[in-house]
Amino acid sequence: MQIRIIVNGRPVEREIEADMRLLDLLRDGLHLTGTKEGCGEGECGACTVLLDGQAVNSCLILAAQVDGKEILTVEGISKGNTLHPIQQAFVEEGAVQCGFCTPGFIVSTYALLKSNPAPSDQEITSALTGNLCRCTGYVKIVDAVHHAAKLMHQKEGRSRRAL
Amino acid sequence: MSGEKEFVQHLQHLKIGSIEDLLQQIGEPGARIICGGTDLLVKMRSGAISPERLLDISEIDALRAIEEKDGRIEIGAAVTESEILASELVTVCLPLLRTALVHLGSLQIRNRGTLGGNLVNASPAADSAVPLLLYNAELILQRAGSERSIPVEEFFRGPGQTALASGEFLRTVSIPIPREGFDPFFHKVGRRRALAIAIASLGALLWVEGGVVAEARLAAGSVAPTAIRLSRTENLLTGEKITPELIAQARELAAQEVSPITDIRASAGYRREVIGDLVERFLNEVVG
Numbered sequence: 001m002q003i004r005i006i007v008n009g010r011p012v013e014r015e016i017e018a019d020m021r022l023l024d025l026l027r028d029g030l031h032l033t034g035t036k037e038g039c040g041e042g043e044c045g046a047c048t049v050l051l052d053g054q055a056v057n058s059c060l061i062l063a064a065q066v067d068g069k070e071i072l073t074v075e076g077i078s079k080g081n082t083l084h085p086i087q088q089a090f091v092e093e094g095a096v097q098c099g100f101c102t103p104g105f106i107v108s109t110y111a112l113l114k115s116n117p118a119p120s121d122q123e124i125t126s127a128l129t130g131n132l133c134r135c136t137g138y139v140k141i142v143d144a145v146h147h148a149a150k151l152m153h154q155k156e157g158r159s160r161r162a163l
Numbered sequence: 164m165s166g167e168k169e170f171v172q173h174l175q176h177l178k179i180g181s182i183e184d185l186l187q188q189i190g191e192p193g194a195r196i197i198c199g200g201t202d203l204l205v206k207m208r209s210g211a212i213s214p215e216r217l218l219d220i221s222e223i224d225a226l227r228a229i230e231e232k233d234g235r236i237e238i239g240a241a242v243t244e245s246e247i248l249a250s251e252l253v254t255v256c257l258p259l260l261r262t263a264l265v266h267l268g269s270l271q272i273r274n275r276g277t278l279g280g281n282l283v284n285a286s287p288a289a290d291s292a293v294p295l296l297l298y299n300a301e302l303i304l305q306r307a308g309s310e311r312s313i314p315v316e317e318f319f320r321g322p323g324q325t326a327l328a329s330g331e332f333l334r335t336v337s338i339p340i341p342r343e344g345f346d347p348f349f350h351k352v353g354r355r356r357a358l359a360i361a362i363a364s365l366g367a368l369l370w371v372e373g374g375v376v377a378e379a380r381l382a383a384g385s386v387a388p389t390a391i392r393l394s395r396t397e398n399l400l401t402g403e404k405i406t407p408e409l410i411a412q413a414r415e416l417a418a419q420e421v422s423p424i425t426d427i428r429a430s431a432g433y434r435r436e437v438i439g440d441l442v443e444r445f446l447n448e449v450v451g
Contacts, residue, residue: 018176021204040208041205042201042268042271054274055274056275057272060199060204060205060272060275061200061204062200062217064176067178108271126270130269130270130272
């Protein structure tokens with residue numbers, strides 16, 4: 001079957017099998033391998049992407065189900081080789097150890113900060129409960145989200161002044 | 164991933180535009196309704212089920228509304244858990260439904276998973292079952308040419324088993340708004356807060372009038388083949404003044420009334436203890 005979607009701002013048209021997961025379309029079909037497969041059953045969040053702006057597990061969605069919709073992956077968050085402030089913050093706070101869970105955390109954090117630019121500790125842990133990390137630890141990740149919120153706030157201030 | 168069975172070959176995915184279209188397709192052999200897919204895809208990949216045609220109802224507008232009608236809240240089967248949590252109507256009129264869904268799965272799951280899916284999946288641990296039992300929800304089931312309404316209690320027939328007949332689907336969850344003046348309670352015991360399948364959960368609504376219990380509703384999850392009302396404990400409490408002796412009796416009776424199993428999450432004995440403990444905790448909260 002034929003689907004048309006927007007991935008990271010670009011229109012994509014693909015012939016797919018009905019049993020293909022969104023995760024497989026992204027990784028194998030579009031070579032967007034930033035999105036990871038951890039558990040394959042919605043427990044770990046490594047495959048998190050935004051579907052029409054909402055964080056979802058791409059391992060639990062068929063590609064056929066997202067026909068006509070918009071997907072944002074971790075690749076769409078950075079601008080080429082320039083890191084997004086959220087990514088910068090994860091690096092600066094040491095919130096990346098093995099890195100496997102990181103794309104999922106970055107995408108979930110992106111969704112959180114878009115709706116809540118200055119979240120509390122509790123709001124952060126609640127927004128990230130669907131993302132598991134087994135080596136870095138959550139303290140540094142929560143620190144990184146706070147740091148990212150500050151960086152984004154500063155950046156916004158600068159662009160406002162520039163106007 | 165290794166060790167997993169391939170999906171059935173030549174699977175078809177059909178986006179269904181209306182209830183009329185759904186009724187035409189639902190009786191076809193190998194057809195199965197999909198909406199969020201959060202439970203269905205796991206079952207398909209494990210090989211537990213192998214549908215041939217997936218009828219995707221996620222964009223049927225008639226199944227996507229939350230409305231107030233004649234003192235009831237009606238929630239379409241395809242409304243997501245996140246949408247329920249964001250609903251002002253639910254927050255104001257059905258606070259226990261909100262409390263129970265806040266910790267369902269994770270944000271990613273709640274953004275896709277639906278109320279209808281949670282019910283049709285019929286897990287004894289389904290997070291929406293306990294509040295819907297407490298609120299005396301009715302489920303509206305539709306098939307070609309007819310519809311019927313059944314109490315949520317009669318919908319669950321066993322683990323994964325429901326009252327849905329072949330060719331029938333769950334259209335709407337209809338919940339009477341409870342009269343004011345109750346003490347609400349909901350507590351889910353799991354290994355962790357997020358993504359936990361409940362070891363046991365207890366919900367309650369209690370109306371105390373003139374110092375005695377006018378009405379008691381208690382429901383428990385993960386401690387029987389389906390989520391259940393604790394009707395013997397409810398009867399014990401009704402018409403009585405809440406005393407330490409009554410609390411001790413209620414604790415005992417609730418623990419007897421459930422029929423839990425031992426599984427990977429907890430033993431049957433532990434689950435009985437937990438239910439008794441939660442009943443005691445709730446009644447102590449009521450008397451303050």
